[in-house]
Amino acid sequence: MATPPFFFGVFLVSLVLMSSIPGGAPDLAADGAALLALRAAVGRFVLPWNASDSPCTWQGVACGSSRVTALRLPAVGLIGSIPAGTVGNLSELRVLSLRYNALSGDLPPDLPALSELRNLYLQQNRFSGEIPPALGSLKNLVRLNLAGNQFSDGIPPELNNLTRLRTLYLETNRLAGEIPRFDLSNLAQFNASFNQLNGSIPSALRGFPASAFLATGLCGGPLGPCPGEIAPSPAANSPSSQGPVAQVPVGGNAGGAAGNDEKKLSGGAIAGIVIGSAVFLLIWLILLILLCRRSGKSKTSSLEAVEARGKQSEASAASERDKGLGGAAGGNVQSATPVAAAGAEKLVFFGGRAALFDLEDLLRASAEVLGKGTFGTAYKAVLEMGTTLAVKRLRDVALTEREFREKVEVIGAMDHPTLVPLRAYLYSKDEKLLVYDYMPLGSLSALLHGNRGSGRTPLNLETRIGIVLAAARGIEYIHSAGPWASHGNIKSSNILLTKSYEGRLSDHGLALLAGPISSPTRVSGYRAPEVTDPCRVSQKADVYSFGVLLLELLTGKAPTQALLNDEGVDLPRWVRSIVRDEWAAEVFDPELLRYQNVEEEMVQLLQLAINCAAQSPDMRPSMPEVVVRIEEIRSRRAVHREQQDNADGLEDGDDSSSRRTDSIAES
Structure with a gap:
């Protein structure tokens, strides 16, 4: 009678041991249930998964050691919000690629539970809300791509915990605030462009090109120094600039040596420095006078050329359209000359961008009529420096300067990668110009x-x-x-x-x-x-x-x-x-x-x-x-x-x- 209980106990122990072995059939079945729940939520009509087959045979699913380790479903038509208990239950997942779909809403709250995740590709969807700070717990993450969504709020500083991260793409979202002080030594690819970010680019990210920070309010590094920030001088840290410090001897005679140096400088060396400085200042003043005279002559010549073109008839101005925007911009002296001659009128730039050109540069540009539209005439303008712009000369604008500026500020604030960006504008009594990027x-x-x-x-x-x-x-x-x-x-x-x-x-x-x-x-x-x-x-x-x-x-x-x-x-x-x-x-x-x-x-x-x-x-x-x-x-x-x-x-x-x-x- 003792045998049945004995064998029954052995059976129970065996069952417990089998169920505790990782990667068994129950775990794969759980992975399959999670995937079917995902299909029911966002891919009911586009994922031809057969529940009677092994999940490892399904489209986009890859397995290893009898567990789902990769889910790749790019551009398959997934639509909707990912609920909890789906991808977050795939505990052995190493690759998750759901890019180029129409997924929306917040990221699933259990996504940070994927401790084995290496690569996360969610770009070009419609995800919104904040980037979960808990993503910083994915210590094995190597590549993270969240570009082309609608994430808002700030970039969570917890991402700094991703010490293995090599790729971080956050461009084309609605992220705001400053970039955290990242110190990711392995980061090789980074992009945060087309967001509402501001402040200074962290020093650890300043080695990336300017294209990584386009259409933001950031400054520093490749975008040029921030207001009040002094650009570092290469010579500042050179050994020669620190030579006197290196030559101070160690010991009790250090003060005496310094005194001897001061005595040497107080003689002929100081006199030579004074004479050299005076000569340099004199040369600088002469060059400044020459440049001012040359600038004045150039400006007079430019105004005379604009006025001469303005006196031509409209037909003649059209035939001379390649000679400059001043002539192409209208062909009458009343519309072009006062703008240039007044001197007080200037182009107003958006987004805190540096003024790389001015009104005089624009009027001297070679111009070509692109077309006449509902609101005015568009020109292709090529500046002397080689930059190509599109200039819209508005007509029938009956607004006061204040009304015009308020409304054009609304246009300039429209910041989206699918819109042609407005760079600058000009308002004067006789001219209203809008300056855009040129589309080739x-x-x-x-x-x-x-x-x-x-x-x-x-x-x-x-x-x-x-x-x-x-x-x-x-x-x-x-x-x-x-x-x-x-x-x-x-x-x-x-x-x-x-x-x-x-x-x-x-x-x-x-x-x-x-x-x-x-x-x-x-x-x-x-x-x-x-x-x-x-x-x-x-x-x-x-x-x-x-x-x-x-x-x-x-x-x-x-x-x-x-x-x-x-x-x-x-x-x-x-x-x-x-x-x-x-x-x-x-x-x-x-x-x-x-x-x-x-x-x-x-x-x-x-x-x-x-x-x-x-x-x-x-x-x-x-x-x-x-x-x-x-x-x-x-x-x-x-x-x-x-x-x-x-x-x-x-x-x-x-x-x-x-x-x-x-x-x-x-x-």
Whole structure:
């Protein structure tokens, strides 16, 4: 009778021992349950995980020692907030990559429990709230990328505990305050640009380039000395500057030696120093006088040239547009000369940036007319130092100086990577100028409708989605300022492009400065039907204009064309008339139809454009909704491309390359 209890006791002990072995089946099952909870929360329709299979066989999941050690789901269309009890329960996780999705809300509170985590990639989502200070407990973390989100508050000083950290990317968020005094000896990559940071760059970070701190209120290091800060002199710490100290002998005769040195300096050496200083001062005064005379002659010459150009007719000034902005800026002496001659008027720069050029430099710049828009004429100005700028000369501005400055300060305060930044402005009685960064590839309108010949390089769908997504994010940012905030003039000629075909929204806020439009009844093709005053445009009217822009991008047809299909019909109505019957291929730009497997995403974008361009404002989505839908479409497009590449046995695309980078980083 004693045998059964004995064997029963052995069984219990064995069960306890088995359950205590790490990496057993129950742990993998728990990992699988956590992943299924994640899918239910943010990826129900995009993650084809089969609960009956091992989690180690699921898309994006990698295992080691029968535990989930890596989760890589970049650009798969995840959307929503990550709840607790999902990724935070993957206790053996070493790599977590959820970049390029539409995840939002706070980071899960149990994320800091991943003590084995090496690489955390969460860039290009919509996470908000503060960066959890508890992330500083992830002592094994090597790479942390939180760029391209909406994190606010400050950078937690607890990140200084991440002694193994080599990469820290925080750019393009809403972080404020000062950068903590980091002392991360292994940090090799850092970026905090496009945030609302201020103060001095910590000494440990001053070795990084200026591009790591762009569009912030920071100073010091690569951005130049802070106010009141003296730039260190290389000679200050040189041995020669400390020579007298090194020559003081050790012992009781030190005072006597110093006295002998003083006696030597009191004689011929002091006389030589005085004579040399006097000669140097005399030379300096002569050079100063010569420079002043030369500057005066140069200024007189410049003013005479401006006045001479101002006396030319407008047609003659247009033909001489490459001779300088002073001539291109209007062609009459009343508009150009008083600005330069008054001397009191000057350019006002934003963001505490140093004035790298002045009004005289701008008037001497070679100028080229870029185009005439609703609010004025734009010029490409190349300064003598080689800097290229875009200058908008406003017209019909009937504001007092105080009103103008207050409103232009609102425009200058708009700081977002998808907006063309306003560098400086000028207000005078006869001239109102806005100075922007120059975008080298011109406008989306020129790229879509110019040079449709055989030598044209077509825009593929991925590039078009990227451009329109950047524009949507810029409009969303403007609308976030309040229900009263709108762009007011959304069109393809106001979407400018960087060298890498990234979209930048321009002319934002100019409706605040403009006076009555000379022909308010003029139909631009982008204007919502309810808009009667072009200076008062609602956010829903912006959405309508964006819908027309999206239709223009998909059809390749300019909405300002006088006739479409031989009828006087605007672009939204023409598209609706075709789609009413069926999803006809003739709606889309022929350049897009040459690509394979793009129909699904094109149809989804077309439906979104039609919704935005609805006749009733109440039927149009908000810009945050539009951004999320475009992000979803782009994510699906990335998945489709990857699947097609894998099916064809081709090299992985961009997303796969990024995953390979994650693998390399992990090792």
